[in-house]
Amino acid sequence: MPRRHTARAVTLAVPVLAAALLALTGCTPTVSLDPASGANDPGCAEVSVRLPDTVAGKAQRETNAQATGAWGDPAAVLLRCGVPPIGPTTKPCITVSGIDWVLMTDPAAKTIVYQTFGRTPATEVIIDHVSGVSDAAVLPEFSGAIAAIKQTQKCLSTLDTDSTPSPTPSR
Template sequence: MARPSRRLRLGLGFTVAAVVLTGVIVAHELGSPTRGVEQAPHADAPACADIAEGYPAALDGHELADTGVPGVAVWGDQSVVLRCGLEPPAPTTDLCVTVDSVDWVYRQDESGDGRKVIITYGRDPAVEVAFDAQDTAVDRALVELSRIVRPIRQRNHCVDSTGG
């Protein structure tokens, strides 16, 4: 039986290496806490860096993951995802609640499939939080997150908010 040519062996070696490398990259991305999470346009704002220093190590029993992405914090397996650096929402008739002096607007159009999405109102940059409502006590987590977000200066308030 003839031995495969050197060119064929090299080609096979490169192919195997490429397949292995692709598998490693895919496995890394699937295991990444930020899979599918986009960084906000103004995530590099100083206010986002400031609040990042106050992220709790755990939120409603979910551990803070190391994302390595500025302006993004993830607790648990995306049970809670925070993105800082968004444009503040325009005036809206959407439900707005005030928690510890922070106004939050419920983003019904972006919520669904067991996820609830809220965004700060009247603060620039805005902070958006997506909760897995089946896995997280939203009210408790919101109290902790409001404490973190409060230092971002509030420029406007919800006209008719509920809460306190």
């Protein structure tokens, strides 16, 4: 008789476990992203395995594209590794935790895009300011992951360059 009780318990437990698993996976649907053109670069694999579990207090979510990341529900922070690197630019550049970032969008925009500078492949981070997440809470979180890609060029702010006019020879 013990076999009947065991079989009956298993028969009852399977639907309960399946429902629990479905409920857990159904709460956070996969975030759909387009991979960057260089997402298959080995540097992106190094970044991907070092991505944080949380960013600005937002939990990491599953994405459907290689070398991407998403945090928050709805997603407040997105990351794509493998974007084409940018060269010298007049766009604002900041260094956060040893990583040079270029602000690619208007700082007053609702969605802000930063891109790494001097690292190939480059990585972009998209921050939804409507969600209440700040740049200062997001960018430092990626320093460990981004540092896996060697920096070959330093980004200089326009404040770092000599903007005094060259003297003209007098006649």
